[in-house]
Amino acid sequence: PRVVVLISGGGTNLQALIDAQSHDELGGEIVAVVSNVADAYGLKRARDAGINAVALPHREYDSRDAFDGALIKVIERHEPDLVVLAGFMRILTPRFVQRFMGRMINIHPSLLPAYQGLHTHARALADGIDEHGCSVHFVTEELDGGPVAIQAVVKVNKDDTEETLKERVLSREHLIFPIAVRWFLEGRLRLQGDIATIDGQPL
Ligand code: GRF
Numbered sequence: 001p002r003v004v005v006l007i008s009g010g011g012t013n014l015q016a017l018i019d020a021q022s023h024d025e026l027g028g029e030i031v032a033v034v035s036n037v038a039d040a041y042g043l044k045r046a047r048d049a050g051i052n053a054v055a056l057p058h059r060e061y062d063s064r065d066a067f068d069g070a071l072i073k074v075i076e077r078h079e080p081d082l083v084v085l086a087g088f089m090r091i092l093t094p095r096f097v098q099r100f101m102g103r104m105i106n107i108h109p110s111l112l113p114a115y116q117g118l119h120t121h122a123r124a125l126a127d128g129i130d131e132h133g134c135s136v137h138f139v140t141e142e143l144d145g146g147p148v149a150i151q152a153v154v155k156v157n158k159d160d161t162e163e164t165l166k167e168r169v170l171s172r173e174h175l176i177f178p179i180a181v182r183w184f185l186e187g188r189l190r191l192q193g194d195i196a197t198i199d200g201q202p203l
Contacts, residue, residue, distance in 0.1 A: 001028030001185040006088040007035045011042020013086035013107055013177050018049045020178035027059075027185035032078045034071065036090050043190060052078070057092060062147040068096040075100075077171065082184055085139060086177070094141050102191040104139040106175050109169050111151055112137055116144035121165045124156065132156050132165060135174045138191045147196035149189050149203065150176045158193040 005014050016031060020026040046053035054074055056104040066068035067090075075083060085106040097104070107158035110120040112135040124132045133153040140146035143193070152172035156165060183189035189198050196203045 016174035027182035
């Protein structure tokens with residue numbers, strides 16, 4: 001099975017997927033990495049791993065729809081079974097989401113549905129919550145709102161800063177993302193209507 005990964009930045013989640021693949025634990029092959037930021041360090045990670053690395057600077061397109069159209073073409077050229085958003089910081093058009101509905105997943109640094117959007121760690125700390133974490137979910141038209149596939153819970157410590165909390169959550173992202181990808185590629189994790197299921201059981 002073929003995976004295309006979309007990134008915008010450092011790509012530590014991408015690296016976790018590359019490492020899983022190198023240990024035959026991904027259940028498929030990352031055939032391309034596409035970034036909307038031309039100098040994203042994640043593109044270097046892809047090149048170092050011998051993976052086709054494509055920069056598609058969104059600033060070169062005069063509309064969100066034109067960018068998404070170009071992005072769809074690049075993705076479909078690689079005939080993916082799964083599109084993975086790994087720190088991809090663009091809001092996708094409904095047309096794009098519909099195109100890959102059911103075979104596109106994202107990682108978000110919170111226990112969805114809590115803390116959709118940005119600055120999740122600072123907001124969690126400001127609210128003084130005890131448990132935070134990360135979520136892999138299917139991408140739907142609702143930003144960070146799709147059915148959740150797998151989560152990891154991270155206890156918030158009294159002396160946590162945004163940095164220490166982010167670091168601990170990120171390490172759990174690197175654990176659950178490769179598992180979610182493998183379960184999808186093995187046909188175990190699916191989107192059935194608006195419910196995520198594993199082995200046919202609703203989550
Ligand atoms: C991660 O925190 C992820 O949850 C969020 O953006 C960050 C991406 O980090 N979507 P990286 O580029 O994978 O290191």
